[in-house]
Amino acid sequence: MLDVRDLAFGFGTRRVGSGITFSLARGETLAVLGGNGAGKTTLFRTLLGLLPPQAGAVSVGGIPLSELAPGERARRLAYVPQQHVPAFGFSVLEAVLMGRASLVGTFARPDHDDYRAAHGALATLRIDALAQRRVTEISGGERQLVMIARALAQQASVLVLDEPTTSLDFGNRARVLGEIDRLREGGMTILFSTHEPDQALAHADRALLLADGAMLALDRVDRALTAENIERLYRTPVRLVRIDTRRYACVPTA
């Protein structure tokens, strides 16, 4: 679905990371982990075509990203930003409809199908009740779900979420992760970044560990996220406590 070959990325001539190679299969969930400034967001921006790669190539569904027009790219990759700061009080429905931008003509307005997709996305995330609320008036967790709904309305093949739970409280975090799990069960292809190793262990199939701009590991979550690798990644000693088949608690021991 998504193929990344020997990618180098950064701003202008400044290099942030290099040597990134991975592919994401249909229906697979990959978590990207790395310390502050490891380049997770820059990597995502490059994967989304928002930043030109310094070297290497990214392709979606076999087509190089560089050959896709902005609208075609948006129909393949949907992006949920780390934080959405609303400038105006659009209604939740209006905000989700914006996900249809690549399908609505330049001079057109959303039609019946667009409204149906938007309502469908809201229903999938079980936030239909928010449709007429303003995005400025809902909680941070609800807003994050609205951003995911917008990405679903886009009906792209890959969902890219940049630290989807970073600014959320405990309850909202669980709610957003629960919905991501439901999307995984529905067969969605997902790429997300996180600061929580236990989150990756519980909610992803594979993990990519970024350290100093290079790949430290890329493997099934239980093999990539060993206590040893986590220690190298965050430079702090940890203990992994197994809770059940999928879930672990990652506790710093320093």
Add this chain to the structure above:
Amino acid sequence: MRVAIDEVDRSPAKVRARSPAGLVLLAAIVVLAVLALVALGAGRYPIAPPDVAAIVWAHLTNSATEGTADAIVWQIRLPRVVVAMLVGAALASAGAAYQHLFRNPLVAPDTLGVSSGAALGAALGIVVGAGFLAIEAAAFVGGLLAVSVVMLIAARLRAHDPLVTLILTGIVVASLLGAAISLTKYLADPYNELPAITFWLMGSFASASSIEIVSLVPAVAASLVVLLLLAWRINLLALSEDEARALGVDTRRLRGVVIAVATLATAASVAVSGIIGWVGLVVPHMARLVVGPEFSRLLPAAALFGAAFMLVIDTLARTLAPIEVPPGILTAVVGTPVFIVLLARARRMF
């Protein structure tokens, strides 16, 4: 793999039925028509609204009779009323577009230096002794240059808060342009050009005539039509750059088009009526309070509210006192307190 979308059938019509935007626009058109009748009748030679309506109707049906009332309504007051409405609609629409474009409810043609740039262009045109259309063209180029310089500097500064930087840059550039306008005035011929520039900068509709309508209509109509056609897409400019681009929007091109047409509307207004501040800042706020930020509803509301606001201001300007009060002074008197109230309620506003 696509996520199964639940078959929830809710048609756009049903969803839109909940918003009273259509009703608001209809009401605004009716209010505007009534205001226009009152404005056409108001003045040193008062004419009752029914008589005004009869005169207008007679002209529309080609059965007008000559007379003092007819001449006053049709030849003197009508051009002025039309120009005031056009300028109000243009400034408010441009303001609404700029506010979406810069994701900030505090920007306006004035804060981005557009008005000052257009004013400098027009002042230079007056000093050179250019014709009316050349003055308008100079105003447009001045306005576009000013907003380009402001955006360029703000982008280069790469500050922590880009929006505050943008507004501060706009203020700084506008003050430099103000100095340039002062220099132009200083160098102007003190008997003819200086008073012309000074009165023109204060803003006035007193000189409104059919030639000004002819020059204003194409610019305002073109910019309103383009903004209306792009209305839904302009909503996406209110998102962050990354979000809009990830949704497939060619932000650079869209932004360029919107800046060009919004600047055209502003410059055409400034060329005709001088600098009339506050309209582009305050009216879009009022419109947003009533119909919300969705641009295809916001734009017509802002245009109608702007037309009505300017009409009221100009009618007051020419009837309040024995001599005319420059409308720019009245908009400031009304705009400042309204804006302070808006700031105080900012959290709920945007």
